[in-house]
Amino acid sequence: MRGDRVEVVIDAGDDTRTYEIEATRAGRRVEITHGRGLVEVTETTRGGTKVRTARFMANRVLALVEHPASQEPLPDDAAVTQLRQPA
Template sequence: MKGDRVEIVVESGGDVLRTYDVVATKAGRRVEITNRRGVIEVSEVTRTGTPVRTARFMASRVVALVEHPMDGED
């Protein structure tokens, strides 16, 4: 749903941590997370399941994966 957000914290060498956000930007879109063969894939998908935007990270480098669902209050 619009407003869903996933925050990914990745170790990029030494003490350096980088933060990435994948956000459902339009109504009807959602954010899905998959983990295959040591790769974490975070995708913004449409209602029909078509990926719009995808971010891929090596699972060994991911420090944290935080899901922020949309607030149900309008």
């Protein structure tokens, strides 16, 4: 969803670097995969087509922070009431 973003902090030798990958258009999302020593952050469309990809060596990644898009409650959203009382 537009506004989803991921921050990746990596060790760059003497200092750290921060990269941000963000879903730039409506209907796109940011996915994270990791394996075989790589962390991959990909912006994908609704259909699953990869738009942009960033790859990082897993042993260099210090932090991986996901920031979901904020979803403000709409004016017509009503409070949800439980149907059953918990035991």
